[in-house]
């Protein structure tokens with residue numbers, strides 16, 4: 001099969017099914033086919049790499065040269081990126097044709113993909129359910145077979161939670177492993193890009209292409225890029241799995257708990273053993289995150305002023321009116337809420353009480369993990385407390401939505417790698433297993449996921 005045939009196959013499926021799922025914001029058929037032709041030439045010349053010719057869908061947060069990059073916001077509805085994000089460049093180099101850009105929560109703020117300016121994405125397993133978020137479009141295209149591979153970003157769980165809700169595999173790498181250059185910034189000290197695929201093996205290959213030092217991102221790690229596929233197939237004999245007692249308490253759906261416990265038992269059968277560990281400060285993670293992430297967002301989003309990027313109001317009276325109306329019209333409700341919370345937390349007089357305190361909590365959450373990893377190799381638990389909920393079910397209850405990220409957010413606070421692999425179903429809605437490891441343990445996590453699958 002040629003890349004052109006494969007790419008056309010996905011384009012056909014997109015025209016057939018995406019009207020119901022709404023997973024793509026933009027489809028780029030001409031670009032995809034042109035890139036597929038180039039990939040076929042590269043392959044014919046014997047210059048192909050492993051992923052050459054395999055199409056990919058990019059979350060609409062990655063700047064894509066000449067293609068609309070909206071972040072699913074009215075603010076950027078008219079924004080054609082003038083350059084590629086580092087990740088996009090990397091995957092272009094390998095020769096992966098771009099099928100289009102996937103839907104998401106506006107500016108990646110959310111857990112359901114409902115806050116998109118282009119309407120919610122539906123979960124392919126059950127069209128009444130959300131696909132998770134913010135990378136809900138990316139997870140849905142993989143689950144529905146509308147792309148074989150997709151990129152996502154994870155600030156507080158946005159790769160892992162939609163992966164869990166849609167029954168696919170997604171990994172958030174160690175902070176600094178993948179360049180943030182050209183990714184529309186949400187909370188810069190948390191944001192990390194990663195692959196969203198059908199299998200852990202696919203994620204390993206894709207991460208190999210995405211990761212690596214980039215001098216254009218000041219937090220990019222200057223170290224040799226590891227081979228993320230290096231451990232695939234290695235025995236799990238002797239692996240110590242930490243099971244955090246605090247992650248199986250109140251609020252966890254009993255059916256999800258059963259799936260996760262059964263999954264851990266499966267990995268034990270492969271030669272691993274379990275030890276109980278403790279993450280006593282887990283309840284501090286969500287409050288810390290919801291000060292720090294909005295604080296960073298309020299600063300990052302100040303660049304959208306109606307002058308340089310995106311939406312500009314009509315007939316402004318003066319500069320202040322231009323700022324005010326462009327921002328009021330361009331941003332949706334959740335984004336405005338975060339900007340206000342963040343600006344408040346950073347304002348003079350409140351800085352010590354909120355921002356500084358939240359930073360201290362962040363350190364405590366990270367120290368919990370450091371301590372836990374003294375007695376285990378990886379930690380396993382749920383990705384989210386429930387399977388996908390119904391569209392509309394939580395859209396008016398922000399606090400309950402925020403709280404549902406309690407298992408994923410600590411991992412971002414600490415900057416650790418975390419993987420979600422499909423583990424089972426509750427009423428035809430998928431549930432993932434969350435595997436978290438020490439810094440740079442991606443290859444190990446991916447091998448565990450691979451063996452488990």
Ligand code: GLN
Nearest residue numbers: 108109110155156157158
């Ligand atoms: N749901 C979390 C938030 O709204 C995480 C989102 C993300 O990881 N981008 O901030």
